[in-house]
Amino acid sequence: MPRILIVGGGYAGFYTAWKLEKLLGRGEAEVTLVDPLPYMTYQPFLPEVAAGEIEPRHVVVGLRRHLKRTTVIAGKITGISHATKTATITPIAGDDTFEQGYDQIVVTAGAVSRTFPIPGIADNAIGLKTIEEAVAIRDRLTSNFDKASVLPAGPERDRLLTVVVVGGGFAGIEVFAELRAYASSLLKQYPTLTFDDTHFHLIEAMGRIMPEVSQKTSEWVLADLAKKGAFVHLDTQVKGAVDGVVELSTGENLPTDLIIWTAGVMANPTVVRGSDLPVEERGRIRTRPDLRVGTDEDIVEGAWAAGDVSAVPDLSGGGVGGFCVPNAQHAVRQGKLMAKNIVAVLRGEEPKQYFHKNLGAVAGLGLYNGAFQSGNIALTGLIAWFAHRGYHGLAMPTWERKFRVVGDWMQNFLHGREVVSLEAVQQPRAAFEEFAARPRPAAPAADAPAPVEKKAEPVAAK
Missing domain, CATH: 3.50.50.100 (FAD/NAD(P)-binding domain)
Structure with a gap:
């Protein structure tokens, strides 16, 4: 079977794997996803987590729970040799790296704080x-x-x-x-x-x-x-x-x-610098409109990229510098299209180009307050706050996660947000160690009596 290796389990990586599971037939391809974390984080909800409005575990999507037909490896991709179609994986446990072969590689390693x-x-x-x-x-x-x-x-x-x-x-x-x-x-x-x-x-x-x-x-x-x-x-x-x-x-x-x-953010440097894939001047993987790595003139066969780690041309004309901006709106849609394009190539069909016109921007500014902009339409205050929660509530992947997030909002409306700090969880053994009994130090050995020197007796003369 063709082997598909997905680098990173963020928006683009998760949605690519999730969509591939729906599109691929049994035995049509083998999908492996590598990420050091066991979950995908829905980042637009992080400000609400920081403000105590949503339970932290409710804004993450478990990879193993929702990717039933994908092999998930807990580790980091620290090297990509597309010339030999192998990737170097450093697992989260142990010091031994190993090589993973592939036929198609999907680079969705995301971005880090710049x-x-x-x-x-x-x-x-x-x-x-x-x-x-x-x-x-x-x-x-x-x-x-x-x-x-x-x-x-x-x-x-x-x-x-x-x-x-x-x-x-x-x-x-x-x-x-x-x-x-x-x-x-x-x-x-x-x-x-x-x-x-x-x-x-x-x-x-x-x-x-x-x-x-x-x-x-x-x-x-x-x-x-x-x-x-x-x-x-x-x-x-x-x-x-x-x-x-x-x-x-x-x-x-x-x-x-x-x-x-x-x-600001920048493309994941560990993956970008450790690969032999082409990179543009801002440190992102050079990507074609159909999400294959390369340029209009030169296609890197078997390599794909999407999300914040990639420089995908924005065909709508609204991107910064001609490329899609690094946000969830693009990453999710790119992941879905990339899965379709990969399946199309495996089946001998032509991939489609990514085209998405920005739908607008919506921001939550605290309880019952927000800002919304779509073209010339601008909303502020309570109605924009409802637009913010409505959009992101629908965009949250899986119905199970949607129900949990909406449940948090309802609980806060009825009882108020949670205002308890669990900072002590960062040192979970502190209370145990403070009162834990420890073996007493061994008593010093008693001083042994000094040995008595014996005087040498004279030897009798013969």
């Missing part, structure tokens, strides 16, 4: 690309409220209750607004703290936020955030974050215990 060599960022900031990061953000902010509630007013309390988000794109604005709303709801549980004790700052190097929406909608979001006591610093860069003090290009310093970095 940072700059700013002092202190690597040591003190956290991204928002994984479910683990979203949970850590929620727990950190909630724990900081606990700590601040027993401190007198002063620099240390201000530091604990200051949140700095770097990046004014959709991810940055959503997590910024959601956390601002979450902090306001937390104040009801902490009578010793007031609204004025909390400080929220968003840093954006450009002169506007949310380039995906119109200028008018962007300005509305800025005004709405200002009304809620959140500060947005436009045309401002981060110069340093040493010891948690964010230094801005304006000369202002912001001591904080929570720095969230959302200022």
Whole structure:
């Protein structure tokens, strides 16, 4: 059977495997997916996870649970030799790598946070690309409220209750607004703290936020955030974050215990640099409109790519630099089409080109508030919030996951969001170790009596 190897289990990888299972006949091909994580994360819900509106496990889709006919390998692809059609796999357990052969390779390794060599960022900031990061953000902010509630007013309390988000794109604005709303709801549980004790700052190097929406909608979001006591610093860069003090290009310093970095992404460098597939100037795999790797003149047979790791031409004319922007809207649709194209090639048919015109952009800005833009149509406030939840509720893969997410929303409507921190789970053995009995150290051996020296007796002369 032809062997199909999928690199990465994110949007594009999961949907490719999921669709292949529906299209391929029994025994028509063998599908293998490699990813170090056992789940696909629905990233648009990460801001709501960080704000305690959705249970973390409900926004991830188990690969083994939903891919019944796909072999899932827990590991990383650390090398691709398409010349020999082999991939090097480093499993998550053990140190021994091994080679995996294939006939068709699908590179959907996604993207990682793109940072700059700013002092202190690597040591003190956290991204928002994984479910683990979203949970850590929620727990950190909630724990900081606990700590601040027993401190007198002063620099240390201000530091604990200051949140700095770097990046004014959709991810940055959503997590910024959601956390601002979450902090306001937390104040009801902490009578010793007031609204004025909390400080929220968003840093954006450009002169506007949310380039995906119109200028008018962007300005509305800025005004709405200002009304809620959140500060947005436009045309401002981060110069340093040493010891948690964010230094801005304006000369202002912001001591904080929570720095969230959302200022861009880049194609997964581990996969891109470890392969012999063609790469364009921005570090993405060069991909044709039909999702085969290569150019219009040169096709790399047996190699496919989609999602954030690829440079797919945007035939609708709406992409940045002529390529599809890295978002879930494209990755999901590319994954579905790629599965159809792979099956078509296996059956001797021609693949189809990817064409998708951006449907618009929708953002959640805290409970009962949002922003929506589709062409010249712009909605804000409550109706946009309903549009946000409606769109993403439908886009969440599998009915089982949809029901869980909608159930969380209903529970929050009836009982309010959960405001408990589980930060201690990051050191799960701390309580056990504190009181665990340990063997007593062995008693020192008793001093043995010194040996008595015997005097040599004279030898009798013969």
